[in-house]
Amino acid sequence: MAEPGMSQPGMSQPGMSQPGMSQPGMSQTGMSQTGMSQPGIVVIGAGPAGIRAAARLAEAGLCPVLIEEGERDGGQIYRRQPPNFSRPPEALYGAEAAKATALHRDFEALRERIDYRPGTLAWAIRDQAVLTVRGARTESLPFRALIIAAGATDRIMPVPGWTLPGVYSLGGAQIALKAQACAIGARPVFMGTGPLLYLVAWQYAKAGVAVQAVLDTTPFATRLAALRDLAARPSVLLRGMRYVLALRRRGIRLATGITPVAVEGEGGIVALRWRDKAGAEQRSECDAVGLGYGLRSETQLADLAKCRFAYDPVARQWLPELDEDGRSSVAGVYLAGDGAMVRGADAAELAGRLAACAALADLGQPPPATEIADLRRALRPMNRFRRGLEAGFPWPAQLAAGLPDETIVCRCEAITAGELRRAATDLDAPEVNRAKAFSRVGMGRCQGRMCGLAGAEIFAAARGVPIEEAGRLRGAAPVKPLPMIEEPGP
Numbered sequence: 435m436a437e438p439g440m441s442q443p444g445m446s447q448p449g450m451s452q453p454g455m456s457q458p459g460m461s462q463t464g465m466s467q468t469g470m471s472q473p474g475i476v477v478i479g480a481g482p483a484g485i486r487a488a489a490r491l492a493e494a495g496l497c498p499v500l501i502e503e504g505e506r507d508g509g510q511i512y513r514r515q516p517p518n519f520s521r522p523p524e525a526l527y528g529a530e531a532a533k534a535t536a537l538h539r540d541f542e543a544l545r546e547r548i549d550y551r552p553g554t555l556a557w558a559i560r561d562q563a564v565l566t567v568r569g570a571r572t573e574s575l576p577f578r579a580l581i582i583a584a585g586a587t588d589r590i591m592p593v594p595g596w597t598l599p600g601v602y603s604l605g606g607a608q609i610a611l612k613a614q615a616c617a618i619g620a621r622p623v624f625m626g627t628g629p630l631l632y633l634v635a636w637q638y639a640k641a642g643v644a645v646q647a648v649l650d651t652t653p654f655a656t657r658l659a660a661l662r663d664l665a666a667r668p669s670v671l672l673r674g675m676r677y678v679l680a681l682r683r684r685g686i687r688l689a690t691g692i693t694p695v696a697v698e699g700e701g702g703i704v705a706l707r708w709r710d711k712a713g714a715e716q717r718s719e720c721d722a723v724g725l726g727y728g729l730r731s732e733t734q735l736a737d738l739a740k741c742r743f744a745y746d747p748v749a750r751q752w753l754p755e756l757d758e759d760g761r762s763s764v765a766g767v768y769l770a771g772d773g774a775m776v777r778g779a780d781a782a783e784l785a786g787r788l789a790a791c792a793a794l795a796d797l798g799q800p801p802p803a804t805e806i807a808d809l810r811r812a813l814r815p816m817n818r819f820r821r822g823l824e825a826g827f828p829w830p831a832q833l834a835a836g837l838p839d840e841t842i843v844c845r846c847e848a849i850t851a852g853e854l855r856r857a858a859t860d861l862d863a864p865e866v867n868r869a870k871a872f873s874r875v876g877m878g879r880c881q882g883r884m885c886g887l888a889g890a891e892i893f894a895a896a897r898g899v900p901i902e903e904a905g906r907l908r909g910a911a912p913v914k915p916l917p918m919i920e921e922p923g924p
């Protein structure tokens with residue numbers, strides 16, 4: 435009898451594990467028929483990293499459980515469209531069409547050999563088990579090895595008016611276009627920094643949307659200074675430059691070194707106010723705003739698994755401590771892809787495979803040493819490129835100090851910058867978790883996933899301490915909202 439993650443070569447035959455079904459002999463609660471839980475191998479996230487990790491485990495004859503919150507595989511960049519949409523890969527993925535097609539094809543070949551569970555949220559990790567929910571059905575999956583490949587989300591810096599209807603994150607704007615063929619507006623402005631800023635603006639322009647302006651908080655000189663590291667991946671760098679040129683050729687207003695002032699609107703968006711690099715206030719009329727400042731790793735599950743974190747000055751974020759292959763400080767827990775550090779999709783595929791190799795080695799099935807060496811070597815230029823991205827499109831931490839007191843920071847709980855500053859100064863909260871307790875910032879539905887980084891910057895600026903001294907919001911279950919259901923019993 436095969437159990438998740440424990441099948442031997444020849445045992446994980448096609449048809450043995452169906453999506454959403456447990457292995458023979460296992461009930462839907464992850465318990466064997468004898469009532470004994472069976473620790474297996476669990477991978478969270480069916481993006482590039484998770485798929486490559488699961489594939490490598492399957493190559494070794496194992497049958498991992500692959501948990502994916504979305505209904506389809508592919509992750510963010512290779513997101514699949516709903517079944518009734520039929521745009522060709524070239525239209526959907528552009529220059530990445532071949533990679534997207536390869537990943538989707540490999541996944542189709544893999545899915546019958548693993549225990550794939552789409553539409554399933556991993557909402558907590560407790561006592562060496564992943565707690566999942568699909569619809570109203572909860573399950574506890576004990577694991578011997580866990581690979582977390584949960585990806586990233588937009589990094590948001592609030593601006594007055596950012597919670598008005600019609601303001602989207604850049605990622606949200608892209609998902610609307612990619613997955614649903616919908617635009618966030620007919621005349622949007624895109625603002626922020628990062629490669630996604632220019633990519634999304636170009637995708638909208640190409641789709642026929644009248645993009646009004648692309649406003650980048652990074653000064654041009656800062657970008658130039660990062661070129662050496664960005665050149666570690668010349669083809670990606672050139673592609674980015676082509677997007678900028680294409681936007682310019684269409685006559686779209688591009689500005690660098692800007693300072694956001696406010697989104698104007700009541701009911702609908704009417705304009706975005708900003709200051710140009712010379713400090714003069716400008717007003718771009720628009721009916722929607724897409725904003726984002728790079729990406730932040732989804733690290734709450736690693737936190738719940740009790741992984742040790744360290745402050746990463748490159749990303750200006752707290753990230754799980756990992757060895758070169760993705761091992762965390764907790765035995766049997768590995769991280770891969772953007773959820774470990776944001777290096778992009780190609781690196782995510784390599785890191786997923788490498789984390790699986792690390793898990794196999796620790797489980798007593800060591801992969802060939804050359805495979806591990808090759809993967810490590812292939813990842814090195816990606817590490818340099820990552821440094822280039824963070825330096826060339828820096829998170830505009832300096833904006834936090836200047837945010838007006840009445841600006842909403844935590845949109846779930848409607849907490850303003852002023853309330854957070856009061857928690858930091860008048861109430862003397864020594865670090866962000868205390869400020870959360872005093873002000874409720876980061877205590878709502880998103881658990882600080884949207885406001886946590888900006889909140890920490892506002893807190894640090896208010897107390898006049900370096901950001902690393904502000905601490906980090908501790909993760910709490912559930913990592914995302916759950917339906918009103920009972921937790922599974924012991």
Ligand SMILES: Cc1cc2nc3c(=O)[nH]c(=O)nc-3n(C[C@H](O)[C@H](O)[C@H](O)COP(=O)(O)OP(=O)(O)OC[C@H]3O[C@@H](n4cnc5c(N)ncnc54)[C@H](O)[C@@H]3O)c2cc1C
Pocket residue numbers: 478479480481482483484501502503504508509510511512554555556557583584585586587588604605606608609630633729732735770771772773777778779780782913
């Ligand atoms: C919104 C967005 C848009 C992007 N667009 C582009 C682009 O156009 N071009 C580009 O080059 N790069 C883009 N990137 C970056 C690129 O998507 C990533 O570098 C790449 O997808 C990383 O792969 P990954 O496997 O690490 O993570 P992802 O592709 O993000 O996959 C992670 C998967 O984990 C699942 N997951 C997360 N948490 C849970 C949970 N608790 N339970 C169950 N499942 C979970 C998610 O649903 C997702 O499918 C984008 C990133 C984001 C966030």
